[in-house]
Amino acid sequence: MLILMIFILFLSFFNMLFISGVLSGITYSQVQALKNFMSSDITVSPQELPVRKEFILNQNEIRAEIENIPGVIGTSRRYLLAGSLVFDKDKNGQFKSVSGAIIGFDPSAESKVISFSKLLRKGQFLSDTDTDQIVLSDALAGGYGTVAPNELGGVKVGDKIRITYSNGIMRTYNVKGIYNDTMGIYETFISAKEAESVLSVYNSANQILVKTDDNLNTVESYQAKIKKLVPTLKVQNYKDLLASFASFLQALDLISVVVSVISLIVAMITIFVLIYVNAINKKRQIGILKAIGIKQDIIIKAYIFQSMFYTFCGLSIGGIMIFLIIQPLLITHPIPLVEGLMNLILVYSPLRVFISAMSFLIAGYLAGRIPAWLVAKQDILKAIWG
Numbered sequence: 001m002l003i004l005m006i007f008i009l010f011l012s013f014f015n016m017l018f019i020s021g022v023l024s025g026i027t028y029s030q031v032q033a034l035k036n037f038m039s040s041d042i043t044v045s046p047q048e049l050p051v052r053k054e055f056i057l058n059q060n061e062i063r064a065e066i067e068n069i070p071g072v073i074g075t076s077r078r079y080l081l082a083g084s085l086v087f088d089k090d091k092n093g094q095f096k097s098v099s100g101a102i103i104g105f106d107p108s109a110e111s112k113v114i115s116f117s118k119l120l121r122k123g124q125f126l127s128d129t130d131t132d133q134i135v136l137s138d139a140l141a142g143g144y145g146t147v148a149p150n151e152l153g154g155v156k157v158g159d160k161i162r163i164t165y166s167n168g169i170m171r172t173y174n175v176k177g178i179y180n181d182t183m184g185i186y187e188t189f190i191s192a193k194e195a196e197s198v199l200s201v202y203n204s205a206n207q208i209l210v211k212t213d214d215n216l217n218t219v220e221s222y223q224a225k226i227k228k229l230v231p232t233l234k235v236q237n238y239k240d241l242l243a244s245f246a247s248f249l250q251a252l253d254l255i256s257v258v259v260s261v262i263s264l265i266v267a268m269i270t271i272f273v274l275i276y277v278n279a280i281n282k283k284r285q286i287g288i289l290k291a292i293g294i295k296q297d298i299i300i301k302a303y304i305f306q307s308m309f310y311t312f313c314g315l316s317i318g319g320i321m322i323f324l325i326i327q328p329l330l331i332t333h334p335i336p337l338v339e340g341l342m343n344l345i346l347v348y349s350p351l352r353v354f355i356s357a358m359s360f361l362i363a364g365y366l367a368g369r370i371p372a373w374l375v376a377k378q379d380i381l382k383a384i385w386g
Contacts, residue, residue, distance in 0.1 A: 021327075066230075072210060076106060079199065141178050
């Protein structure tokens with residue numbers, strides 16, 4: 001009975017920690033994916049007030065100033081365009097057209113702030129001087145196992161695609177590479193040099209991405225320093241850009257809380273039943289103890305000690321299993337949730353682990369005290385007679 005009780009409590013605490021750790025890990029992985037593949041740590045956008053502007057002018061000078069801030073690892077600029085992509089797969093005049101976002105950037109600078117090149121699936125990545133080549137999303141290309149509402153029917157590396165930009169300019173490009181669009185962004189990439197040619201601009205940008213060292217300072221501190229340098233521009237950190245994920249992340253937190261509460265209730269009921277049945281079976285012994293002068297409070301404390309022993313053993317085994325076996329195992333042998341983007345990991349904050357452990361111990365204390373008190377408070381003669 002002792003072994004079974006400890007095993008049940010171990011499973012309850014293990015379940016509480018494991019599920020909350022997985023959900024926190026998914027949240028952490030989502031945020032890291034956003035930073036590593038989309039926004040980096042900080043995004044600088046053109047002026048909005050008092051007059052909205054389309055571009056950040058003199059971006060070279062602004063980026064040089066930002067990079068002088070201690071802790072800033074690197075910066076990169078981006079041009080945001082839109083256009084229609086047209087592809088004739090069978091070269092028979094049957095064209096397929098898809099509209100999508102087109103990003104112009106400097107690949108050499110981009111590699112310092114975004115790990116986008118790691119998603120390359122086929123071909124090669126762009127260089128700064130490429131003006132007649134593009135890198136295409138596999139969801140837009142089609143034929144790579146992805147499910148997309150609009151795709152071009154099976155574009156391969158080396159194929160030619162015609163793009164008509166929103167300003168009316170039309171150009172033909174060779175597909176240099178196809179990337180794994182695990183983020184579902186459906187974007188096409190060209191060099192910043194080519195984007196400037198299409199837009200007829202120079203030394204400008206629609207966005208500046210900033211990579212920072214979070215071990216040196218907080219992202220909010222970097223954001224404040226950059227805002228001080230460029231007070232007219234819009235400066236956001238990755239947390240500001242999580243608005244679209246906010247409801248999803250809140251749902252994960254809610255699930256984690258519900259699972260933790262259920263695990264606590266299961267543990268509490270299990271201890272309560274065992275202590276209560278144990279006390280009922282020893283009702284006569286309890287009556288005799290009270291008759292010879294043993295105080296009721298001492299009897300209750302004996303059962304509380306028994307309950308806390310079960311709880312502590314279950315908590316200890318569960319903690320050892322999670323932190324010394326499961327968590328290191330997932331680090332050395334990661335289980336991919338999204339290939340190349342997210343792995344199954346367990347993430348915990350010391351505060352959350354402390355709260356979980358204390359909640360478990362408090363539940364064990366109450367589950368031992370209440371049934372012991374219910375039995376021990378009975379009249380001595382009634383208890384002896386059973």
